[in-house]
Amino acid sequence: MEHYTMNLNLKVWRQKNNSSKGAFKLYRVENISSEMSFLEMFDVLNEQLIHDGEEPIAFDHDCREGICGTCSMYINGKPHGPWQANTTCQLHMRAFKDGDTIVVEPWRAGAFPVIKDLMVDRSAFDRIIQAGGYISVNTGNAVDGNALPIAKDKADESFAAAMCIGCGACVAACKNSSAMLFLSAKVSHLALLPQGEPERKSRVMNMVAQMDKEGFGSCTNTGACEATCPKEISLTHIARLNKEYIFAGVTEK
Amino acid sequence: MTWKQVFTSSVGKKLVMGFTGIFLILFLIVHVGLNACIWAGDNGEMFNKAAHFMGATVVPRVLEIGLFAGFFLHIIQGYMLAAQNKAKRPVGYAVNYGNRGSKWYSRSMGILGSLILLFLIMHVYHFWTPSRLGGIGNVHELAAVEYNGREYHNLFLEMKMVFESPVVVILYIVACISLAYHLAHGFQSAFRTIGVHNKRYNMMLTALGNGFAIIVPLAFAMMPVSFYLGWV
Incomplete structure (x- = not known):
């Protein structure tokens, strides 16, 4: 042009x-x-x-x-x-x-x-990550990359979720100011990998609890977030988060 | 975490909406199926007998209590969530986000649901109260009809009388259109909310939901139209 x-x-x-x-x-x-x-x-x-x-x-x-x-x-x-x-x-x-x-x-x-002006405080996202967006790894030598077999499609899907840059556009676009696309990207990213398994249940419960505490709305699956996401995070991750939440919710003590 | 905390979190509240929504979808299948008996061409005999079965058998009566509970939960929870979600953005935008990525009806579930609620009040008044509470207080009793020596409520005649009014027929059609759009989003969204994330199933459920949202409300809308135009 x-x-x-x-x-x-x-x-x-x-x-x-x-x-x-x-x-x-x-x-x-x-x-x-x-x-x-x-x-x-x-x-x-x-x-x-x-x-x-x-x-x-x-x-x-x-x-x-x-x-x-x-x-x-x-x-x-x-x-x-x-x-x-x-x-x-x-x-x-x-x-x-x-x-x-x-x-x-x-x-x-x-x-x-x-x-101020066009700047907003997005530290709520940081606190949601702190509530469970991590895995526990023992210190020591780095583990061999091939020690844990991971299916290619799972790895790809996890990577697609990990693409989230936490900009908050999903919240800005959502009519409910819901952070579910952000949250689900983080939960999916780790739930799809064996490394995420140990904290799988507590992660989703704690992150949802923190999201509610921060004052974000709930998801009505309108799809506005997915369409505005700069990294094209899929709405499917929200459905996966819901599944993770139900299983964790009814089986955790 | 206790179950109370699970079901009162933002995700848990949506689970309640999803599960009650699917329960109400199941109810619609039963309702439209039974009501389709009006087209049996026997002047309402099959329909009146089917309605009698629903009113006089224990299992449907117990399910009816569940149905009222389901409606109650879905409506109250829906309004509470809508109010809470609205309050999450105290200062709004000067330019609205618009339609990118979302359909207008997916953003208007509260309004569509409210229209259905208004209809429901009218609908219960038209048919449920005379059939269940007829003769109590000011509620008029339904006419009786006899098949093989047994007496039945003539609900068919009641429908005929109610749908003589073109205003009522139009209100019922408007309600069916609201229901169609409510289902067009609600059907597939309910399954996403309860955790169906398999892409193939989601595609199938969206297609099924769209079909359901057209066929079921259309069948319902044809009922008052059929009576009004004298097709039954």
């Missing part, structure tokens, strides 16, 4: 801190290259704001390669913007046309409180 430049109107959520009341603010950016990423466009805007003596817009970003899960903008009604299987940092400005108005909001969920 041919390179072009564009002028854009941005409607960005500005909020000083967690306790203040935020509001949308309009900005205009000019001469934006179609080859820029969405975050680079925000860098340009922030340079402009700093130059004008205004407070730059706070937003989360880290690797800018689509693999860390830090960026988190809700762009024109879609977490990570209009492209499928994509993160905000990998969203290129060629997704937009000259003269477009783009609305940018933070993730919205009670469990993801806004820290």
Whole structure:
């Protein structure tokens, strides 16, 4: 596609801190290259704001390669913007046309409180992982990789679940603010492997309990999360989580 | 973890919704099957006898208590979950997420369910109260009909009378459409919720659910239509 430049109107959520009341603010950016990423466009805007003596817009970003899960903008009604299987940092400005108005909001969920502007606190995810998203391994020499036979299809499915980068787009897209896609990816990832077996039951029980404590909603299988996930985590993992939960729930003491 | 904790967690509450949903789906099969007797072409004899069996035999009467409990749980739990889930996002979005990845009816189960609940109240008033509580207080008694020297409630005649009103017929059709969409999502979602994660089974259940969501409500909708147009 041919390179072009564009002028854009941005409607960005500005909020000083967690306790203040935020509001949308309009900005205009000019001469934006179609080859820029969405975050680079925000860098340009922030340079402009700093130059004008205004407070730059706070937003989360880290690797800018689509693999860390830090960026988190809700762009024109879609977490990570209009492209499928994509993160905000990998969203290129060629997704937009000259003269477009783009609305940018933070993730919205009670469990993801806004820290500032477009940044939200996603530490709830960390606490869910701490509640059970691990395996216990004895220290010592590394075990030979072939010591534990794992079926190829199981390994592939586990890997597909492990692709989750914990960005929280599933929660942002869900009408119930449910974290079930995230949680199920973590539970599936380990439940499919022999290494996950020792904590299999306590893992799912503890992680669901922590998810409820953090204030996420419950799953109604609408499928919005799967469609917005940058790593295309399958909705099937939620069904597997449900099965794991029932078995653990009725057989654990 | 106690069972109480298991069934009151977010996943556990959904399990209750899933299991009661499947139970109510089973009820629909029985209900549509028995009611299809109106098309037997015998002026309601087979239907009245079938209705008599359901009302006068111990097992269906015990199941009926379970049915009321199932409806009660499904409705109360559904409303509670809807309210709780809504409260999980105190500040909403300026631009809505829209349809990507989800169907409108999968996001509208509460509204569709509420329409079905309104219908259910009308429906119970039309048929269940006169047949079970007829003659008590102000509830009118059903007409009687005699087959081979035995007396039966003429529920067939009751249907004929109720469905003389075009307003009632239209309300029943609207309810059947709501039921169709409720089932189109609910059928396959219930099985996912109770843990069916095999991709082949999920595909089969989605296809089966879509078929069920068309055939069963269509058969139900044809009942008032058949009476109104004089086909039976």
